[in-house]
Amino acid sequence: MKRIRVCIVGGGASGLACARVLALDEYHCEPTVFEQNPYICGQWHYDPEASSGTSGIYKNLRTNIPCMAMQFSDFPFPNDPPEAYVDAKTVEDYLIAYAEKHQLRQYICLNTTVNSIDETFTVTYTMKLNPSSKLLPRPERQLLEKTDDYAVYAEKFDAVCVANGHYSEIYLPDDIPGFHSHTFPIIHSRSYRDPEQYRNLCVIVVGASHSGVDICGELISSSKQVILSMKEQNTDHFNLALDLLRQSGKPICTDYLSTKFCIVPPIERIDQDTVYFENQASIKPDLIIFATGYEYRMPFLQGKLQIDQTRLLENHYVYPLYKQLFHAKFPDGTLSFLVIPYRIVPFPLAELQSHVVARVLCGLISLPSSEQMIAYIDSLTLPQNRLYHCVHGVEYARDFLEMMKDSDRHFNYRFSVDDQRRTRQEIQ
Numbered sequence: 001m002k003r004i005r006v007c008i009v010g011g012g013a014s015g016l017a018c019a020r021v022l023a024l025d026e027y028h029c030e031p032t033v034f035e036q037n038p039y040i041c042g043q044w045h046y047d048p049e050a051s052s053g054t055s056g057i058y059k060n061l062r063t064n065i066p067c068m069a070m071q072f073s074d075f076p077f078p079n080d081p082p083e084a085y086v087d088a089k090t091v092e093d094y095l096i097a098y099a100e101k102h103q104l105r106q107y108i109c110l111n112t113t114v115n116s117i118d119e120t121f122t123v124t125y126t127m128k129l130n131p132s133s134k135l136l137p138r139p140e141r142q143l144l145e146k147t148d149d150y151a152v153y154a155e156k157f158d159a160v161c162v163a164n165g166h167y168s169e170i171y172l173p174d175d176i177p178g179f180h181s182h183t184f185p186i187i188h189s190r191s192y193r194d195p196e197q198y199r200n201l202c203v204i205v206v207g208a209s210h211s212g213v214d215i216c217g218e219l220i221s222s223s224k225q226v227i228l229s230m231k232e233q234n235t236d237h238f239n240l241a242l243d244l245l246r247q248s249g250k251p252i253c254t255d256y257l258s259t260k261f262c263i264v265p266p267i268e269r270i271d272q273d274t275v276y277f278e279n280q281a282s283i284k285p286d287l288i289i290f291a292t293g294y295e296y297r298m299p300f301l302q303g304k305l306q307i308d309q310t311r312l313l314e315n316h317y318v319y320p321l322y323k324q325l326f327h328a329k330f331p332d333g334t335l336s337f338l339v340i341p342y343r344i345v346p347f348p349l350a351e352l353q354s355h356v357v358a359r360v361l362c363g364l365i366s367l368p369s370s371e372q373m374i375a376y377i378d379s380l381t382l383p384q385n386r387l388y389h390c391v392h393g394v395e396y397a398r399d400f401l402e403m404m405k406d407s408d409r410h411f412n413y414r415f416s417v418d419d420q421r422r423t424r425q426e427i428q
Contacts, residue, residue: 001027001028002028002030004028004030004066004158004159004362005028005030005031005140005156005157005158005159005360006018006022006024006029006030006032006157006158006159006161007030007032007034007123007157007161007299008031008033008034008160008162008163009114009117009161009162009163009164010033010034010035010042010162010164010165011033011035011037011040011041011042011053011108011110011153012035012041012042012043012044012096012163012164012165012338013041013042013043013044013347013350014041014042014163014165014338014346014350015033015035015042015163015289016033016098016099016104016340017035017072017338017347017350017351017354018031018042018051018161018163018200018338018350018354018357019033019100019104019107019108020072020098020104020351020354020355021209021355021358022161022318022357022358023102023104023107023352024358025057026410026411027100027180027358027359027361027362028362029277029358029361029362030156030187031107032107032109032155032320033104033107033108033109034109034112034113034114034123034125034271035108035109035111035112036054036111036112036113036114037052037054037110037111038110039110040095040099040110041095041096041118042054042055042165043055043056043057043165044057044060044090044091045092046088046092048193050190050192050193051304052189052191053168054113054165054168055167055168055190055396056189056190056191057088057212058190058193058194058215058218059194060063060087060194060195060218060250061084061088061214062085062086062087062088062248062249062250062355063085063087063088063091063248064085064179064210064241064244064245064248065085065209065345065421066084066085066420067079067083067085067363068084068124068420068422069086069345069420069421069422070091070175070345070347070349071094071271071346071347071348071424072186072347072351073199073348073351073423073424074100074101074298074425075094075097076204077090077094077229078097078166082127084247084248085247085248085249085371088113093098096272098359099100101275101319103256109125109127109369111127111128111229111375112125112126112127112128113126114127114335114361115152115300116301116302117300117302117305118303118305119290119299119302119303119304119305120156120157121156121157121158121160122154122155122156122157123154123155123156123157123160123173123423124144124153124154124246125153125155126149126150126152127150127151127152127153128149129147129148129149129151137154138153140155140186141153141154141239142154142155142157156298158334158361159333159334159336159361160305160334160336161336161337161338161354161357161365162298162301162334162335162336162337162338163337163338163339164298165293165339165343166294166295166340168294168295168297169294169295169296169297170188170190170292170295171188171228171292171294171295171316172186172188172292173198173206173290173292173352175268176267176270177268177270178269178270178271178272179263181269181270181272182228182270182273182286182288183272183273184286184287184288185286185287185288185314186275186287186288186290187287187288187289187290187291188291188292189205189207189211189212189215189289189290189292190294191230192215192289194228194252195218195219195222195223196222198219198222198223198286198287199222199223199343200222200223200224200274201223201224201282201286202223202224202225202227202285202286202287203219203223203225203226203227203285203286203287203288203289204227204228204229204267204275204283204287204288204289205219205226205227205228205229205288205289205291206228206230206235206266206267206284206288206289206290206291206292207229207290207291207292207293208228208229208230208231208235208237208238209234209237209241209293210240210241210244210245210277212228212230212241212289212291213238213241213242213245214241214245214250215289215291216228216250216253216261217245217250217251217253218250218254220251220255220256220260221240221251223260224255224260225261225262226260226261226262227262227263227264227285228253228260228261228262228263228264228282229264229265229266230263230264230265230279231265232265233267233288234276234386235416242254242378243393246324248299250383251289254259258344264277264279264281265277265278265279266274266278275288282315283344289290293386295316296316296317296318296340297312298337304329305327305335307312307319307320307327308320309319311384313386313401314386315384315385315386316376316386316388317384317385317386317388317389318340318387318389319325319377320373320374320375320377321340322367322368322373322376322398323338323358323399323400324337324340324378324389324391324396325337325338325340325356325405325407326354326360326367326373327359328373328374329370330370331367331370331372331373332360332361332367333357333360333365333367334361336353336357337377338350338354338357339353339354339380340389340392341389341390341391341396342389342390342391343390343391343424344391344393344394344396344397345393345421348397348417348422348423349396349397349423349424350391351366351398352397352400352401352415352423355400355404356403356404357414359407360405364407364410365403365404365406365407366368381390393421394418394419394421397421397423398417398419401414401415401416408428412427412428413425413426413427413428414426414428
């Protein structure tokens, strides 16, 4: 049987999970992972200088998901019993061990940037070269250009799986009046690494998601004053972040209320060295850290492969995706997007989604027609903004289990997900 050649964009956790699943003998697929960095693990590779632009991991970060829920179904975390919340290095080591266990390196092209993918699934990519570069022969690829530093290739695939994550393109609310008049530094939380860098400074942190609340707690140890600017409607997110940080043993910013920490409304305007808030309070900070999240970006997709650009750029969500996984214009499942939703458990979800993708590509699961998928997508009552991709993690995962149910008869295993968001592979 001819093997299905699949291009996987991104060598982070999702790309590794996808390569592992597609490489299984029963799926008759041949994965190729293109990773722009010289290392795997994507977001989980700690970059102390914040120079790569692809990782927002900071020095003292700990997971906000327990290991038992976070791990892949066939590869437990090595600590026994597993510590509930671990640091980034432990996660990176876990992913490296996962890649080694399943011999995934043979499928991965490092230092390789995907430039474009056209409607024939021809991938044009640039590979950085150095004197020690050993380019394994790939008879399917065509050399377009070569210098001492790089080579540009074109290579045709049968399917594409986008696994480039959504923690690279930062979102800054630069429409705040006076934003561009600021005379103090402004950074995004992706560039934050160590609280010692902000010793004795007055820092405003904007955003009440987990990273914003965690960074506030870290800054308490060294900064002169920490101010969290948040919307009142985000109080639930703020309280959830506090609970998770308590469980992981991180410092809690609210323990310092009225001393070094305070909470204020959103920023109304910036006037050079002064920040004004909606409650008419003002302050002259030394720095603002915007923990305001990220944007979805897939600039390499061309023509029919593109997602709706208006909804992407103006409303901040990806359309049209069936089950938030398959591009609706490709009912054969040949264009998929891993782990687009958030507030989920990413590693096992990537694994589940990859099994669904593999089974669709192999003909074990059939998708509706393009028209039916788009009609289904448009019938959903979802907010037309970045909350579009906020899902209930367990229910979302169980939807994929239901999709796989009939096809499970071809295998000696099936998957289950419990209310603690733990995914298991069970022998039938």
